[in-house]
Amino acid sequence: MYLKNIHLYAFRNYHEQTLNFESQKTILLGNNAQGKSNLLEAVELLATLKSHRTNRDRDLILEGEKKGQILGTVERNYGESQMGITFRSPGRRSLMLNHENLRRHLEFLGHINAVEFSCLDLELVRGSPETRRSWLDTLLIQLEPVYASIINQYNKVLRQRNALLKVIRKTVEEQTNTDNLSAEMSQLKLWDQQLAEAGTRVTRRRNRVIERISPLAENWHKEISNGTEKLEINYLPNISIDREEPQEVQQAFLDKIEQRRMAEQQLATSVVGPHRDDVELKINHTPAKSYGSQGQQRTLVLAIKLAELQLIEDVIGEPPLLLLDDVLAELDPNRQNQLLEVIQGRFQTIITTTYLHSFDTQWLKSSQIMKVEGGKLFQM
Template identity: 60%
Template sequence: MYLKTLHLRHFRNYSDQKVEFTAAKTILVGNNAQGKSNLLEAVELLATLRSHRMARDRDLIQDEQPASQINATLERDSGISDLSLTLRRNGRRTVAFNGESLRRQMDFLGVLNAVQFSSLDLELVRGSPEIRRNWLDTLLVQLEPVYAHILHQYNQVLRQRNAYLKKIQDTEQKPQQSQLAIWDAQLVTTGTRVIRRRDRALSRLAPLAAAWHASISGSTEVLQINYTPNVPLQQNQQEEIQQAFLTKLQQRAAAEMYRGTTLVGPHRDEVELTINQTPARQYGSQGQQRTLVLALKLAELQLIEEVVQESPLLLLDDVLAELDPYRQNQLLDTIQDRFQTLITTTHLSSFDSQWLNSSQILYVQKGEISTSDF
């Protein structure tokens, strides 16, 4: 797939900016806080309807503007598509495909596929389980667009069940078992769908990431990715997961009443990353942790490509500075012209002349983009 044009209106620090992409690799050059990352964020929103920075819609709209719009023209094997995403300060976002408004946002997903790799991704190793869950969920949305709806359903039930538990805690009234049983049944049904898909995705991603990691590390280190769901998972069978889920809910019922929140379910899952059987966050240097994240990102690209049968876009947000020359070369050699790639950087010295000659170079300053330096 190939992103031909991108048009940003009142998005972040862009008032009205159209970009035409003329090469497989585009390097966006500029000082920090000029808008380079904002452009990549716009592409990511078109792909996943999520922001890597976990921003709220109103944070993405220019000050004193009621709405912002992202438009794109995308070329795929099936033909050319026009994508449009409108974000509103006081209202719901809307999406359109080839000029036609879509009632369900889920139908917008899967048209544009992209993998984002930024310096924030180092938190995948060092950060909280929530960061790894968000990373996995974002990947899953691209592999199975219906997952966005499944996850939304689960989070909705979780919020309502938590509100009920909090009400019981605050008023100290006795819980109505029939009411709680309804929430339990819905939590188990929706949560099991989340667990099964996360397990399935990681079982496909893990061997790809391990192979990339072995390649980058010269086979001196072994990467393992283990999905450790909050609900015991013997095998990926719906009935067995549901039964285990229900049993654990019953076991934690008293603790949930006391704390006024749901303690069981995929919102407490963990993705364990280990190198040579040692937890990655405790293991070695920052360089080794960067190798792990690079392996994860290359595995994401490969898995999406296998599933959708087309190469996704690669968005590299200021990561070359985070990688040593060897890892930079590993990444750049892998990309070549196989993936359309948008790269942000503060200077061009990281790239050899061959890369520069085959790339489109755009300069970014204060929300304006030009083909020549300002």
């Protein structure tokens, strides 16, 4: 796949800007806070409808404007697609594909795929379980766009169930109408079932994608570390999935809810489900979070990103875009060479950097280089 162009209107610090991609490799050069990462974020939004930097659309709109827009043209094996996202403040975003407005996000996803690697990705190792769950979900959305509606449905059920648990706790504390409590508990049983059904779909897919990406990442890690270190990636589901049959996972879900019934009522929140999952990362059988040096952690994240590229290409049949946000300066020469060697001409790559000295002459000659300054792009 190849992103031919991107147009930004009142997006972040861009008033109106068009970038036509004229090479397989594009280098965005500029000082910090000029808009380099904003351009990568726009591509990320076209690919996943998510930003790893914010959950609020109003943050994406140029200050003083009420509407922002990203337009892009992508060429695939099966043809060309024009994509568009319009953000409103206030109001809901709207999506467009080939000049037609879409009613469902599902119709938009899957037309462009991208893997981003930034210095923030070290949070995969150091950060909270929520960071690793978000990474997993973003990967799944690219591999299987229907997963976006699956995780949204689970989160919707979770919110409604949590709201009911708060009502139940208030009823118990006030010791009011026992008939109300009985009705609320009956209602909770219905939400238990819905949470188990939706959660099972999430858990099984997360388990499968970890099973697929783990050996790929482990092989990359072995190669980058010259065989001196062993990486392990383990899925730690909140629900036991010794057997992966949907009915068995769902029953395990319901059994655990029953076991934690009192805790949930006291805390007035759901403590069972994939919103409590984690992914375990180990180097030489030791948790990378507590043991790995910064260099080891960078190697681990690089291996995961290379595995993402490989897995997406295997599943969709085309190489995804690679977005590198100021990471070359963070990598030592060995890791830089590993990454640049893998890229070659295989992936369309957009790289942000503050300096060009990280690239060899051949790379610079074969790259489109754009200067980014105050939300404006200049050809170099």
